[in-house]
Amino acid sequence: MTPAAHISAAIEVLADLAQRRRPAAEALKDWGASHRFAGSKDRAAIASLVFDALRKLSSARWIMGAETPRATMLGALREARGLDVDAIAALCSGERHAPAPLTEEERQRLDTATLADAPAHVRGDYPEWLTERFAAAFGVQAAAEGAALATRAPVDLRVNILKGSREQAMAKLSHLNPSPTPLSPIGLRIEAGQGRGPALPAETAYVKGLVEPQDEASQLASLLCAAAPGEQVLDLCAGGGGKALALAGQMHNRGQLYAYDADGRRLMPIHERLERAGARNIQVRQPKGKADVLSDLAGRCDLVLIDAPCTGVGAWRRHPDAKWRLAPGALELRLKEQAALLEQALRFVKPGGRLAYVTCSLLIDENEVQVEAFLSANPDFAALSAQETAEGAGLPDLARFASPHGRGIRLSPATSRTDGFYVCLMRNSRPFSRFAEG
Incomplete structure (x- = not known):
C-alpha cells in the first residue's frame, strides 16, 4: 500500500468510529480482517494515522471547519504530522486508492486557518x-x-533489578538507542517515531525478564511507595501486576506482597509475568465468590497500595480514543469506586503503616478531593508531604511536583514528560485494637 492509500484507509476507520462508539483497536482489527491484502507494516501505518487523528480530533476539525472523517484526517495531517498544504495535496491525488483531490476550501483552510481564537x-x-x-x-x-x-508517548521500560542493572539493560538493547529516563533511576526510554514501536516480545532482554514496559510515571508511583525488604504489602488493585512486579523488585524478593483484584480476570496475566520476572515473594489472591480471601491480612500490612480505577485522563497519550468515549457518568462511577476502595483499605493498614493512593488521572475530583474526604473521615490517618514522600523514596527531586491543590504529587506530560499520575501517601497512627474489632 502507498502512503496515500494508508490515508484513505484511516479515513475509513474514522468513519467506522463515527458510526459506532467503540475502542479504535477493535475498528482497526475489523478493517484488517476485511482487507487481507494489507500487511503488518501497512496496518501499523494506518493505526498510527488513526491514533494521530484521535489525538488531534478537536483541533483538526476546527482547522477544517468540518467534522467529517475526511476533514478530521486532513486536519490531523497538519496538526499532528506537521505537513503543509502542498504535501497534503500531493497525497490526495485521487489516483490508485488515494483520497480525492483537495477542494479549494480545504486547501485554503489548511493553508491559513489557525487555532488562535479557538x-x-x-x-x-x-x-x-x-x-x-x-x-x-x-x-x-x-x-x-x-x-x-x-502528543505521542515514548516507549518507557522498567529495568527489573532482580535480574540486572540499567547499564546491563541498555547494553542489551543498544540497537534500539535507549536513553535513561530523566526521573526514574530504573527506567529506559525509546523515543516514539511515526511507525510501530519496538517488538519487545522478540527482545531477549524482555523474554528473560530484564525489562518490562512501564511508563516512567508509573515507575515513579511504585518507587514513591518506598516498599522495603521484609515488609508485608498488599496491592489491592493489582490488575496485570505491573506495580506489584515493581514493588517486588524494591523488596528484593524479601517479605511478602499480596496481589489482589476484585475482578479476577484482570489478574490472569500476572502469573506468566511473575515467572519471567523472577519475583518469588508475590502471592496472588484470587477472589472466590463471597469468601473473604484477605481476612488474614487485617491490621498486618506495612503498605497498602490502591492503584485506583479512574478515568485514565493521564494516559490519553497512549489511548487517545478513550478521551472521546469518556462520559460524565463514567467519572461519577469511578469516584464511587475510589471512595469505596479507600474505605476498604482501612482494614489492612497496620499502626504506623502506609496507605498509597495512586491514579493515572489529572482531575482534582479523583485525586486531591478524594484524599481530603478520606482524611476528614479518618483523622487517625495523616498525609505525608510531597517532600517527605519524595525523600522517603530516595528521590528528593520529585518534591518539586507537589500538588498545588492539596496533598500529594502530580506528574503530567507538560511538567514531567511522563503520563499523568497522582500519588499520595498516608500514614496510619490509630491503635491496633480498632483493627481487632473488625
Whole structure:
C-alpha cells in the first residue's frame, strides 16, 4: 500500500468510529480482517494515522471547519504530522486508492486557518464537558496541558533489578538507542517515531525478564511507595501486576506482597509475568465468590497500595480514543469506586503503616478531593508531604511536583514528560485494637 492509500484507509476507520462508539483497536482489527491484502507494516501505518487523528480530533476539525472523517484526517495531517498544504495535496491525488483531490476550501483552510481564537478545549484537544475540570486543575495552562496529553508517548521500560542493572539493560538493547529516563533511576526510554514501536516480545532482554514496559510515571508511583525488604504489602488493585512486579523488585524478593483484584480476570496475566520476572515473594489472591480471601491480612500490612480505577485522563497519550468515549457518568462511577476502595483499605493498614493512593488521572475530583474526604473521615490517618514522600523514596527531586491543590504529587506530560499520575501517601497512627474489632 502507498502512503496515500494508508490515508484513505484511516479515513475509513474514522468513519467506522463515527458510526459506532467503540475502542479504535477493535475498528482497526475489523478493517484488517476485511482487507487481507494489507500487511503488518501497512496496518501499523494506518493505526498510527488513526491514533494521530484521535489525538488531534478537536483541533483538526476546527482547522477544517468540518467534522467529517475526511476533514478530521486532513486536519490531523497538519496538526499532528506537521505537513503543509502542498504535501497534503500531493497525497490526495485521487489516483490508485488515494483520497480525492483537495477542494479549494480545504486547501485554503489548511493553508491559513489557525487555532488562535479557538477555545481551550479545542487547543488542548480534550472533551468540552471537561472544560471546567481542566481549568480547575491547570488554570491558564489548561490548553497546554491538554495539548501535551495529545502528543505521542515514548516507549518507557522498567529495568527489573532482580535480574540486572540499567547499564546491563541498555547494553542489551543498544540497537534500539535507549536513553535513561530523566526521573526514574530504573527506567529506559525509546523515543516514539511515526511507525510501530519496538517488538519487545522478540527482545531477549524482555523474554528473560530484564525489562518490562512501564511508563516512567508509573515507575515513579511504585518507587514513591518506598516498599522495603521484609515488609508485608498488599496491592489491592493489582490488575496485570505491573506495580506489584515493581514493588517486588524494591523488596528484593524479601517479605511478602499480596496481589489482589476484585475482578479476577484482570489478574490472569500476572502469573506468566511473575515467572519471567523472577519475583518469588508475590502471592496472588484470587477472589472466590463471597469468601473473604484477605481476612488474614487485617491490621498486618506495612503498605497498602490502591492503584485506583479512574478515568485514565493521564494516559490519553497512549489511548487517545478513550478521551472521546469518556462520559460524565463514567467519572461519577469511578469516584464511587475510589471512595469505596479507600474505605476498604482501612482494614489492612497496620499502626504506623502506609496507605498509597495512586491514579493515572489529572482531575482534582479523583485525586486531591478524594484524599481530603478520606482524611476528614479518618483523622487517625495523616498525609505525608510531597517532600517527605519524595525523600522517603530516595528521590528528593520529585518534591518539586507537589500538588498545588492539596496533598500529594502530580506528574503530567507538560511538567514531567511522563503520563499523568497522582500519588499520595498516608500514614496510619490509630491503635491496633480498632483493627481487632473488625
